[in-house]
Amino acid sequence: MLKHKWVLLISMLINMGIGLVMPITTIYIHTVLGKPLSVAGTTLLFFSGASMVGNVIGGRLFDRWSHKGPVIVGQTIASLSLLIIALSPTWPLYPIVLVFYGLGIGTAFASFNGLVAILQADEPLMFNYSFLAANVGMAVGSLSAGVLFAISIHLTFLVPGILFGLAVLIDIFKLEDGNAQTVKGPTNNVVSNPIHGAFRSIILIAFAFFVIWIGYSQWNTNLSTYMTSHGASVAEYSALFTLNAVVLVLIQPFGNRILPRIFPRKKYQVIFGTVVFACSFLMIIHQPHYINFVMGMLLLTFGEMVVMPTIPAWLNEFATPGNRGTIQSISSLAGGFGRAVGPLLGSLIIEATSYPAMFMWLCAADIVGAGLLVLAIDRQPNGK
Structure with missing residues (x-):
């Protein structure tokens, strides 16, 4: 039997949320909001930059604060960002909040990978199982994105916001935490x-x-x-x-x-x-x-x-x-x-x-x- 099923479920949920959001980002900015492709590309560049900053923050918090704390913080930021966009997917609010969304998922991913790294000692294929769960979530999310987008842009962002919220609840009630070691000096x-x-x-x-x-x-x-x-x-x-x-x-x-x-x-x-x-x-x-x-x-x-x-x-x-x-x-x-x-x-x-x-x-x-x-x-x- 697979160990750490809750961790794999979290991986699936957050990647399902990402799979719902990212495929329609350029289409929404260019086709619906009427902005040039260069603006869409610039928005994605800022999103990627924020995600990279989140990676650094998540990794450092994992080492110096808590194992599951930065996962919760990052996923909460991502969830709230998507819920705000769902309420008002307008310009310029959309690209601004998308940057915070990138910061949130960057923080969550770096610390989540740190958690998986610890669990690998107990389950040698933990990274492989997490990757598989992530791809299941990404596949479902990507296939569903077009359907939700055709129904309502509000629903397109509401659903992944809820998925990230569910991941936060699992983090809080099912994940075991470990106090990060505060290591001084070199x-x-x-x-x-x-x-x-x-x-x-x-x-x-x-x-x-x-x-x-x-x-x-x-x-x-x-x-x-x-x-x-x-x-x-x-x-x-x-x-x-x-x-x-x-x-x-x-x-x-x-x-x-x-x-x-x-x-x-x-x-x-x-x-x-x-x-x-x-x-x-x-x-x-x-x-x-x-x-x-x-x-x-x-x-x-x-x-x-x-x-x-x-x-x-x-x-x-x-x-x-x-x-x-x-x-x-x-x-x-x-x-x-x-x-x-x-x-x-x-x-x-x-x-x-x-x-x-x-x-x-x-x-x-x-x-x-x-x-x-x-x-x-x-x-x-x-x-x-």
């Missing part, structure tokens, strides 16, 4: 971690995660224009992400059992997954047919299954009780920064060269990231 610094080479490895892992998310963000943004210019409909483009969610939910339970046997060390699992990410772009460089996009998405999904839960688990090997939340916030920061700059960077490469050239650059960047990971260490803090 012992709370990642640089002084007793594992030789830990700081270098953490930086290399964070850089690889940053590069991966730059590429992943293209599928959520610039690929829509590329696909539709080659005859695909918006519905066919959206279907790729339904495929992504369904395949993740179906294959990850098998991946959880098989991949550790093939790659006993997390280092080589992440390197393999990063190369798979690179190959997803090779599928669509010279053959922009819909079947190639499907095959590219399947490779992307497989790489996601291999990499996304493994990186925080790998980083947790370098953590001590006094910096576990801070180290987990590093992966959130790296991913958030990649998501923030990825769409802009991709569009600049496209304008300067072409879509195929961008795919080649992204493929090469993933290969470089995978190569650099060879220099990282992979062992438990006790030296095993």
Whole structure:
């Protein structure tokens, strides 16, 4: 039986809420509120920046204050923000409150990952199970977003606000708390971690995660224009992400059992997954047919299954009780920064060269990231 079911339910609920909000953000700002796409992009940039600030805050609070306290604070901020937008989804209130929403989920995610990192000692596949629960929630949320948006914009934000509120109640009544260790002096610094080479490895892992998310963000943004210019409909483009969610939910339970046997060390699992990410772009460089996009998405999904839960688990090997939340916030920061700059960077490469050239650059960047990971260490803090 799975342990820590309440933690997995929280992961599912908050990702369901995010899946309801994010797919309609650009559409709502541009189509309903009548703002230029550049304004929508700027709003999302501020949202990502606030989320990254929340990552830092959540990680530090987890280490110095409480294990579940910052999770509750972050989810409460996110819930209240969505309820305010549900009452008055108007301009300029909407983008302002969306920034607070980003701050809330950033705080919640960093501290929640710290909590999962602690539970991993009791359940070795805790990150994998949490990732699976998150994808179930994201799939349900994304599929429901269009339905709720067609009914009412108020309902579109009310439902995820309620979901975050339910997560807060579970936090309060079902999660066990642990008092964070207040570590004074240099012992709370990642640089002084007793594992030789830990700081270098953490930086290399964070850089690889940053590069991966730059590429992943293209599928959520610039690929829509590329696909539709080659005859695909918006519905066919959206279907790729339904495929992504369904395949993740179906294959990850098998991946959880098989991949550790093939790659006993997390280092080589992440390197393999990063190369798979690179190959997803090779599928669509010279053959922009819909079947190639499907095959590219399947490779992307497989790489996601291999990499996304493994990186925080790998980083947790370098953590001590006094910096576990801070180290987990590093992966959130790296991913958030990649998501923030990825769409802009991709569009600049496209304008300067072409879509195929961008795919080649992204493929090469993933290969470089995978190569650099060879220099990282992979062992438990006790030296095993």
